Amino acid sequence: MSSTLLDDPLLATYALAASLMILKTASMAWLTVLRMTQVKGGFRAPEDLRQTRLNPQPDPKQLEPNEAVERVRRIHQNDLENIPIFLAAGYLYILTAPPLWLAQVLLYGYVVTRALHFVAYLTAQTHDVRAAMWTPGSLIILFMAGRVALAAVGV
Amino acid sequence: MSSTLLDDPLLATYALAASLMILKTASMAWLTVLRMTQVKGGFRAPEDLRQTRLNPQPDPKQLEPNEAVERVRRIHQNDLENIPIFLAAGYLYILTAPPLWLAQVLLYGYVVTRALHFVAYLTAQTHDVRAAMWTPGSLIILFMAGRVALAAVGV
């Protein structure tokens, strides 16, 4: 084992937060698959109405939006809006050599807020609650990217 | 301050361009929030019609698409299609040790074209104008990724 991840505590912190967020985002696709299987619908492509081993009794209604599936798709879309830029911002942020405790607060804090946002969205909490779970994560991204921009110009 | 960003002018160039693009993408979510607040609508989740402190008088029409909100969502979606792969392509590109001036032209040029694309889309310029602002950025991504692919196989 000659992994370079553990040599640098900042990199290890980032790698843990980043990999958890990647696993979370990738899991949303599987959750979509699970729900499409449960409701036998929520499909999107016309060819998904062809009779196959996994869809023995196709029905045109399978192409209609299904709220149980659409909910997970909205959560997934919210991940796509946030996780990729978090992954890039976090990596550049640790290159600015921040204090380890601050990097841990920001990076692990982000993971926690995304987990809370997921629970709030999946269980259909009010818009206010969902927004309150989303906001700190977005502010963390803005803070890290702002810090990187300043560091890049020598401030 | 022991940031490693400034040790390498190529990395500093990338970090500045990347952080600006991250800030831009993250800002699109806030612009969506701003417009949803202004028009009191353009929501997407059924639970957003529940009465809350931020939405004291819910109305089913709040779930209908609102063009002012949808416009920002289209701009945001265009960012999602372009910024994450720009962030990855730019990082790998500077690892190919390009001339600094060329890296600056490509990376800062990308930032400028995305800013122009944003203005063109937000102010509803014609499809031709918007396409003309999008095209150079996409070509920059293709060029950088192509250069990386060649460098990776030793060309």
Place this chain on the structure above:
Amino acid sequence: MSSTLLDDPLLATYALAASLMILKTASMAWLTVLRMTQVKGGFRAPEDLRQTRLNPQPDPKQLEPNEAVERVRRIHQNDLENIPIFLAAGYLYILTAPPLWLAQVLLYGYVVTRALHFVAYLTAQTHDVRAAMWTPGSLIILFMAGRVALAAVGV
């Protein structure tokens, strides 16, 4: 040529796979443009109905969804759900110092499955076939991210 890409075979492997996936994702936008041009429709913004040099005879029907265009948009969206997290997972994975052969199997294998997924989706194969092409790629992302998470905590 002082590229650092070739100094490390793991990095060169990642750079090749990553750049090919970036080129693939960026190409989806151009394929959308090509199909919009061919069918003279599938537009999304109201202003796209203004008369311009590229659209001399606008028609309200140009804003209706066009299946040939929507198919490429669905493929593009699937890329957005998968490629950015693949790019991040693959980069962190090579930092765990895996055996070169395993990194090559996972990273090049991912590229191959995405190419097959593209062909299956573009030619409207059944949902079962498309899912079979998507699944190995998603498992590769989950495996790499899981390995990174373990390495980050010293396992």
